[in-house]
Amino acid sequence: MARRDEDEFVAFAQVCRPSLRRTAYLMCGDWERAADITQEALVRMYVAWPRLERDRGLRAYARRAVVSVAIEQARKRSSREVPTADPGDRELEDPAGQLVDRLFLMAALADLPPRQRACVVLRYYDDLSVEAVAETLGCRTGTVKSQTARGLEALRSAYARHGGELSAAGRDHDEAKEATS
Amino acid sequence: MSTDLRAALHEAVADAPYDEPDLRDVLARGSRRVRRRTALVVGSSALAVAAVIASVVAVTHDPAQEPHPARVVRLDLDQAQPLDLQPTRQGGRDRFLGLTADGLVLRSRHPDGGDGDELGLVDPGTGVTDWLPDATDPTGTLAPPGRHGMPPWLLPVQLAADQLVLLHLEPAIWRSRSSSGTLLVFDRGSRTWESGDVTVPAGLEAHQPPSVGIGLDGRLYLGHWNEGESGPMHWWSYQVPQGGQGRPEPALTGTSIAFGDGVQARADSDGRIVLSTPGEDRLLAEHRPQGCEPPSDPDTAPWPGWVRMAGSRPVVTYWCGEPSPRSDTVTVVYDTDGGRTIQVPGAGLLAADQRHVLLAPPSGTARGMYLLDLDTVTMGKANTSVGPSFLAHIDSQRHNFPVALAAGLILWDNGIAPLP
Incomplete structure (x- = not known):
């Protein structure tokens, strides 16, 4: 070079690494x-x-690389990891609340298949459009909608088992339609 | 409890622990990967002239065998004369994979709606393709999709006049799993395939194909790095065509091997070059080129460079100094008589045949390739005043397609052209 x-x-x-690391954390649950x-x-x-075009797509390419690596590693780990307790079985009460909420969220995310998890993270953390997520994951927009819908449903079920409720305001119209279609 | 997903996700990463970014590690690993890619993309195709290989025998330290100091001829890339080649190119999912020793082109085509790739031999004189019998029956090995999202590799191991040896390998993308593949041998006389399953007992470097060749003992040799490791290269050997689990070859660990026609060369990172023919090993060089020091940390010098056979002459590219994207290289052509070496500073080895060496320019400084004519630079006979006619510059974009030289042909960028 x-x-x-x-x-x-x-x-x-130097500029992008912190945000990429946060997305990677939400994809794997370990800093x-x-x-x-x-x-x-x-x-x-x-x-x-x-060979990358400087004036466009660099962040998208970097995000795509992070998600690809995270999915590869998740599949690798899934072959040798023993599942832990269901997140719904965990005691969520603590004085501060935030720590347990975070642990619960990460445990629920960990139960999602890697591509569902990627859809949820890219849609609701990185705020990407359905089209942008499809480009990142190299799949069709319909696949993104269905995968996101399934991921949201799984997360909602996990929260519901605990008596909680999960909302995904403003973003789940497409996914909701996909889930009910 | 009601939780907003977006807020929860942002809260989960709000207090990320401090992390010291190590971009030096990124640059070092990235530059190593670029080097491997540059060389390995062309490596397997450059083996088209290989026919028979020898087993590697340890060289004794008999002082009588030590090479005499060689005279050095240095060539300057800036003095190269332009060479205009007009290749015949393929497109789409139609690929040229390599050149046979008798001057045909191995072609791979994925038909629309088909389950696997078709293989054929193209006569570059007529453009006619002789499509080979279906290799997928009964092995089914050329069905393309990789199980883990990584496309399988179809590596030309030996493209001889009498047989084609190919390795169809699906890389494991993690180290805990073995890689599986199939060794395919096509007898060009009877037009029949033989095959055997091949297992590599460790994860391959997922982004680069392994180095492969047929040894003097007739076995398939396969060398690769472990995924996530910087080195060294490990070697296994397999029966042909039976394949099997593979026999570890620890004596070859850390070396690069060039497989030629009845001869092979082994290069170590310290500059030791051993030339092997059936029943004989010769030490051609003991030291790296003067001024080309190895990295101070042996772990950052996972391989000695790239080595190919130009006929009976080993050609080696050395990486000089500490790893970085701007490391210097020097490519050396060794005279088997030990009288003279040709050095091309800044060049990287791409391919070689009996009388030519194809070179890459220094990273990021120029485009195209350089063609070195060894017949013109007659080693041991020519004057030391080497003129520019020895070296030609081909001004062409080079992509990630095989690069090969054989039988007066050059293959690059999915195109074929005759050499002048």
């Missing part, structure tokens, strides 16, 4: 693994950097 290209890549990576996922995604981006 030419010196100028490398400087551009470093500048880009150390999220850092590893982000590093691997940036390595892939480095390899592709000379």
Whole structure:
């Protein structure tokens, strides 16, 4: 890679790495693994950097790399991990509440298949459109809608088993239609 | 309890623990991967001239075998003369995979609606393709989709005048699983396929195909890095065509091997070059090129560079200094008589045949490729004043397609052209 290209890549990576790491965390539930996922995604981006268009799509490409690595690693881990207790069985009461809420959310996310989890994270954390998620995951928009709907339904069921309620205001119109169609 | 999903997701990452970004690690790993990709993309096709290989025998340290200091001829890429080639190209899902030793082109085509790839041999003189019998029956191995989302590799191992040896490999994308594949041998006389299952007992580097060739003992040799590791390269060997679990070859760990016609060369990262023919090993070089120091950390020097056979002459690319995207390279052509070496600073090895070496320019500095004519630079005979006519620059974009030289043909960018 030419010196100028490398400087551009470093500048880009420094700016984008924190947000990529947060998306990776929501995809895997572990900050150390999220850092590893982000590093691997940036390595892939480095390899592709000379042929990427600078004025568009760099963040989308980086996000796509993070999600791809996270999905690969999730499938890898699923073959050797033993499932833990159902999140609905956990005691959620604690003085602060936030910590338990977060643990519950991450446990419920962990129960989603990797691509459903990716759809939920990209739609509701990264605020991507259905079309953008489809481009990120390399699938059709209908697949994104159905996968997101199933993911939301699974999350809602997990919360409902505990007596709670999960809302996804403003984003679930398409997915709701897909789920009921 | 009512929870808003969007708010919960943002809250979950609101207090991310401090993390020191290590972009140096990204740059080092990325540059290593770029190097491997540049070389490996072309590596398997460059084996088209390979025919028979020897088993590797340890070289003794008999001082009498130590090579004499070689005279060095250095070539300058900037002095290359332009060479205009007009290749015949394929497009779409139609691919040229390699060149046979007798000057045909191995072609792969995925028909619309088909389950697998078709293989054929193209006569570049007429453009006519001789489609081979279906290799998917009874093996079913060419059905393309990878189970884990990674496309399988179809690697030309040996494209000889009498047989074609191919390895169809599905990479495991994680280290805990073995990779599986099928060794396919096509007898060009009887037009029949033989096959055997191949298992690699560790995860392959998922983004690069392995290095493969047929040894002097007639076995398939397969070398690769483990996924997520920087090195070294590990080797296994398999019976042909039976395949099987593979026999570990620990004596070859960390070396690069070039498989030629009745000869092979082994290169270590310290610059030791061993040339093997049936029953004989010769030490051609003991040290890296002067001024090309290895990285200070051995772990960052996972491979010695790339090595191919130009006829009986080993050609090796060395990476010099600490790993970085701007590391220097030097490509060296060794004279088997030990009298002279040709060095091309800044160049990377792409392919070689009996009398040519195809070189890549320094990363990020130029486009196209360079063709070195070894007949013109007659090693051991020519004057040391090497003129620009030895080296030609092909101004062409090069993509991730196989690059190969054989039988007076050049294959690159999914196109074929005769060499001048």
